[in-house]
Amino acid sequence: MIKLSNLTKYYPSKQGRQYIFKNLNFDFPSQGNIALLGSNGAGKSTLFRIIAGSEYPEGGFVVSDNNISWPIALATGIHPQMTGRENTRFIGRVNGVADLDAYEDKVKGFAELGIKYDLPVKSYSSGMRSRLAFGCCVAIDFDIYLIDEATSVGDQKFRKKAKNALLEKSKVASVIMVSHDMKEIREFCDSAIILHKGEMNFYPDLEEAIKVYSEF
Structure with a gap:
């Protein structure tokens, strides 16, 4: 269950507050x-960032x-001064991972960083940083995975690997996905849920939602 209660988010500008949401109330379907x-x-x-707790309203x-993931494909929570391994262990501790060594091995293998796993993340390309964040996320069993254009990460081989991993997760956990594909x-x-002009509407029929969305 995810419930939004009077959610308000704006960004300041020279023209005043630019509201993204204003007193938004919405209950996400539980299944x-x-x-x-x-x-x-x-x-x-x-x-997504507000739901994950990485940004505040x-x-x-x-x-x-x-238990909700951070948005997969966004390098949220990755510290640039720490190595890939150090980031992995830190994220594991924060999320209550019991066997950090096994978690570390799983992330290292999935992210395919090689020797760079033990180098500071500040030396990584944006794609490598995203692969590390992706690996850290899918190696944890969350109830709900927030997926934000996740399968666009990395090269074609890694994108296929990422997609297969997410499909497996979607069989045992819930997924909320942002994608233009x-x-x-x-x-x-x-x-589907359509977010339009600060309002949210749920469509149990996916094809109906896609049709409505395509008319915007």
Whole structure:
């Protein structure tokens, strides 16, 4: 369960406050894999960061009794001064991973960083940093995975690997996915939420949601 209560988020500008959401109330369905659809700038990634707790709203709050991932494909929580290995162990501790050695081996193998795993993340390319964050996330068993354009990470080989890993996760956990690729949306999701002009509407029929979204 994820509940948004009077959620308000804005960014200051020379023209005053630019609201992304204002007193937004919404209950996410508790079952199924859900697409989060919306045009660029609608606030999808901002909402993901707020749900994950990596960004705070100006008002209102998020309530959930689930263990929720950070947005997969965003290098949230990765410290540039620490090595890949140090980041992995830190993230594992924060998320209550019992066997840190096994977790570390799993992340190292998945991220495919080679010797760079023991170098500071500040020396990584953006793709390498995302692969580390992705590996750290999918190696933890969350109740809900927030997927933000995740399968665009890395080269073709890694994207295929990432996609297969997420499909496996979607069989045993819930997924909320942001993607502009409708083929990918159809592969992962069975329903959708449209975020438009600060309002959210749930569509149990995925194809109906895609049709409505395509008309914006």
